[in-house]
Each structure stands twice: as structure tokens, then as C-alpha cells.
Amino acid sequence: MRNFDFSPLYRHAIGFDRLFNLADSNLTKSTNGYPPYNIEQKDEHNYRITMAVAGFSEDEVTLTQNQNTLIVSAKLKSNEDSKNYLYQGIAERNFERKFQLADYVNVASANMKNGLLHIELVREVPEESQPKKISISNE
Template sequence: MSKLTLGSYPHMLGFEQLERLLERSAKSGNEGYPPYNIEQTSDHSYRITLAVAGFGEEDLAITVEDRQLVIRGRQGDDSEGRVFLHRGIAARQFQRMFVLADGVEVGEAVMENGLLHVDLTRARPETVVQTINIKKG
């Protein structure tokens, strides 16, 4: 069975970058931690919420790299000198990546009750009508 690509459709011109983004997103290695929600907050805005209990603002980093929103968390190991009878809460790190469409901008990020909220907005595209003159050859 051959793999269908966007290049297989002759009327879909210039979408090679979208195909690369989809492949990169599939390979991003996002596991199940931390859990997250994505909600649409208006016609042109979204909110990503990650459950980051135990992380402080200084333990988190949010960057946009090549149209990908990358959220990283790294907790320090504060167990030195402590004796645990049971340790079910481990200090762990994570990296979550979200591919952003053109025109989607990252707004503010807010920590609230162990949840990290990241707001996104999408610019409204302008409708452009262009008339192409036909020259005689």
C-alpha cells in the first residue's frame, strides 16, 4: 500500500509545509503526562490547560519554536535528607508540543490552582480578491 501525500493531489499546491508539520507532530513523542485540555474560548481564541500540580512557575518554560508551542517542565529533586516510607509523587520532567497554524499567536500564560493556562488567538484572515490580467501571446 502506498502512502498518500498532499503532493498526490494536483489541486493542493504549496501545502508541503503542512505535511511536514503533521509528520513532525505525529513524531513529537507526546506521552500522557501531563494531562491537558484544549478549549475554544471564542471564534478566534483557544486555551490550552495543563495539569502541572507540584510545579512552580520557575519549573516551567514556554517557547514557540518553528510554529510549535513547546511547554517544558522540570522539577528539582528535593528529597535529600528526607526519608520516604512511600514515594508515589515523583519529581519528573515533561515536554508537550502543539503545532500552531499560521496566524495563531501565543498570548499570556497563567498558573492557577495547579493548572497552567496558555491562551492562543488566531488572526482573522483578510479576504483578498486579485484579478489577473491575461496577455496576448
């Protein structure tokens, strides 16, 4: 059983607080951890999720954003050839992984290179939701 302490990441992760809470609660459940992924904060408003999706092509992977949920799923195309493996160490199975995104975080782009799926996220806070400086008068 692996125990991860996400508390040091909270002070560095703007926009992913709920994601770390979700990941923390999911790790206590029995998850298989497939496919492995990284979450990177590039700057204050830009993030990247990198997933290891070796063996899948671009047309087999689907990304869907529904409000604050990002769903990454993959379904292998059926292969009519039955293979006789002596040892199978490479996981070839369908998956679905859900990420809970913070408010105003949207998928900007996604690309796949060398078996890694890179999902670029950007936090775009609307002008009316940003903090405003209020001047104080002495009258």
C-alpha cells in the same frame, strides 16, 4: 491501549487541525500522557491549553514558541533532601510537551493557578491574508 477518535473535533477546531493530527499520531505511539492537558476553543479566534502541572512553580515551567511550535517544559529544582517514600503516587518528573500550532496562532498570555497552567492562544490573521469581497460589475 487507548484509542481516541478526533474526527468529531475537526469540525469545531479552527486553527488546531494539525494539532489534532499530531496528537492522533502521537497517541498511536507509546506516550506516557504526562502531564495531562485540555485544549479548549473559546471562540472563533481564541483558544486555551490547560495543563495539570501540580508540584511545579512558575519559575520551573518554561514556555517557548518557535514559529508554529509551542514547547512547554518543566524542570524540578534539585532537592538535596533524599526522601524515603512509602508510596509515591504524585509524579515528580521533568517533562517537555510540544504543540504544533496553526498558522497565525500565537501565545497571548499564560498563568498558573491551583496547579493548572493556562496558556491563552489567539489567532491573528493579517489583513492581507483575510478574504476580500470583490464586487462584480455588469460592464
